[in-house]
Amino acid sequence: MQLFYTPDIEPTHPQYFLSEEESKHAIRVLRLETGSEVQLIDGKGGFYTAVIHDAHPKRTILNITSVTEGFNKRSHHLHIAVAPTKNIERLEWFLEKATEIGIDEVSLIISQRSERKEAKVDRLSKIITAAIKQSIKAYHPVLNEPVKLSELLSRPFDGQKFMAHCEPGKKLSLRNELILQSRYLILIGPEGDFTPTEIETALQNGFKPITLGESRLRTETAALEACFEVNFLNRI
Amino acid sequence: MQLFYTPDIEPTHPQYFLSEEESKHAIRVLRLETGSEVQLIDGKGGFYTAVIHDAHPKRTILNITSVTEGFNKRSHHLHIAVAPTKNIERLEWFLEKATEIGIDEVSLIISQRSERKEAKVDRLSKIITAAIKQSIKAYHPVLNEPVKLSELLSRPFDGQKFMAHCEPGKKLSLRNELILQSRYLILIGPEGDFTPTEIETALQNGFKPITLGESRLRTETAALEACFEVNFLNRI
Known part of the structure; x- marks a missing residue:
């Protein structure tokens, strides 16, 4: 699982652009390619699955394929x-x-x-x-x-x-x-x-x-x- | 509380000699003096109270004043x-x-x-x-x-x-x-x-x-x- 922390994503977004730093990490370090599946968390309970649409090393574009809100919400x-x-x-x-x-x-x-x-x-x-x-x-x-x-x-x-x-x-x-x-x-x-x-x-x-x-x-x-x-x- | 780990002490010993390293620590670093109270643990449940009889920086002599065996023994x-x-x-x-x-x-x-x-x-x-x-x-x-x-x-x-x-x-x-x-x-x-x-x-x-x-x-x-x-x- 390749997980990114993307606090500025919204559940309604169909696409998301990784930051320059995360793009570099995804493409140059993890060597992810167009079509690779990744996961995103927004820190507010949103858990996203996405597919790389454009594996650009500075501005990777992701297509969001599913969103779960309140992921593993705590009882207390x-x-x-x-x-x-x-x-x-x-x-x-x-x-x-x-x-x-x-x-x-x-x-x-x-x-x-x-x-x-x-x-x-x-x-x-x-x-x-x-x-x-x-x-x-x-x-x-x-x-x-x-x-x-x-x-x-x-x-x-x-x-x-x-x-x-x-x-x-x-x-x-x-x-x-x-x-x-x-x-x-x-x-x-x-x-x-x-x-x-x-x-x-x-x-x-x-x-x-x-x-x-x-x-x-x-x-x-x-x-x-x-x-x-x-x-x-x-x-x- | 000045606590020393002394695994070779026995509950029957009336006196104990601190090792050269511990003596140096007690006298040079902690600046303990003759008459100071210290505590010893033996690692096998023994908890000792002792008083410094001779504050020698290489061979400190302690008089044991009390011994508790099975100190805070665990239930499991x-x-x-x-x-x-x-x-x-x-x-x-x-x-x-x-x-x-x-x-x-x-x-x-x-x-x-x-x-x-x-x-x-x-x-x-x-x-x-x-x-x-x-x-x-x-x-x-x-x-x-x-x-x-x-x-x-x-x-x-x-x-x-x-x-x-x-x-x-x-x-x-x-x-x-x-x-x-x-x-x-x-x-x-x-x-x-x-x-x-x-x-x-x-x-x-x-x-x-x-x-x-x-x-x-x-x-x-x-x-x-x-x-x-x-x-x-x-x-x-």
Whole structure:
């Protein structure tokens, strides 16, 4: 399967022109020819089958032969807000793995103990794009610009809100709390965890404290564990 | 907490001498002094507390003050046999994450479609050691030398045997099949999956075919998903 990510395609289009970069890749690297079948995903749930009409190395023309909208639409919406890791590769790894397993939205939070206060969303988003192509997903998870935790905590969210932390106190489990086929926002703290004040503010804003098990997990592992639990519990 | 991995310590020892390398790390890097408290793990379930008796930079002497055997002993035994990934970093990530989440034994399998036929177990084992220190685990997961799939399939195993594959055919789920608090061996194939013949041989040898969900997962993600599922299902 030769899959291209074409976010500007519309389901009504009878033809599509690959960009210069994708055309070069299709014709010069993959050596596709006129008549070859390819697949397109638009990142909004559209999955297209197309045939190469003109194998031009700079402006390949495709005839769309079929369109499926809402391809493998997910039953729930998962938004994970995670503090970027000091070593950015750990965050990149999380984005790749979460995309494979299933995620809808990621926010990067800047909290009091964050060691990294910024992250290049464009660059990180390319990792997500590569992962949806690899795992054949028609929906492109949204990666939001870094946001201060205090701002995120006070924003309205239509769904269940959770915060995973390691400070003492009563913790719930997603297994018991999750309302299936719903919308979830889960916060994962930085290497030094959230501060007691941040946790208190989150609880006041309706976030439920959760545990992700007895193991001491790194930030990116905790985020992936949350992603795994939500998808596993929602799997029929 | 200053944690050292000391596989040669015994629960009856009243004192312990750190190796030259660990002594240098303790005294020159961590700047620990006589009287400082440290922790030791032996990789076999022993968790020790000790006080520095002589802060010698080449031969630090510790007085053992308490010993806990079977520290955080797991309720089940998970052995994952996975084909080493073409890009070895992906296997390294799996080993680190599986150690954090919980695993007991890893085998590296060489199958017909394996792109990588060898792996340096010594080097990979150091990643596991770093991960048990980071996540404070007293048991060191065992990493076995690479083994041919055909050999592993015919070996006796006292527990449940599963094979995750993407070929057509009936698939079971761990959620329905797993006998809790038991022993498990789970096989994860290479980038190109197991061959139909390998799958057939596995089924004949009592391995049950399982699915890890609808997503197309990379080898290391599939192995980690299996690890997640087994630990999550066994969590009380």
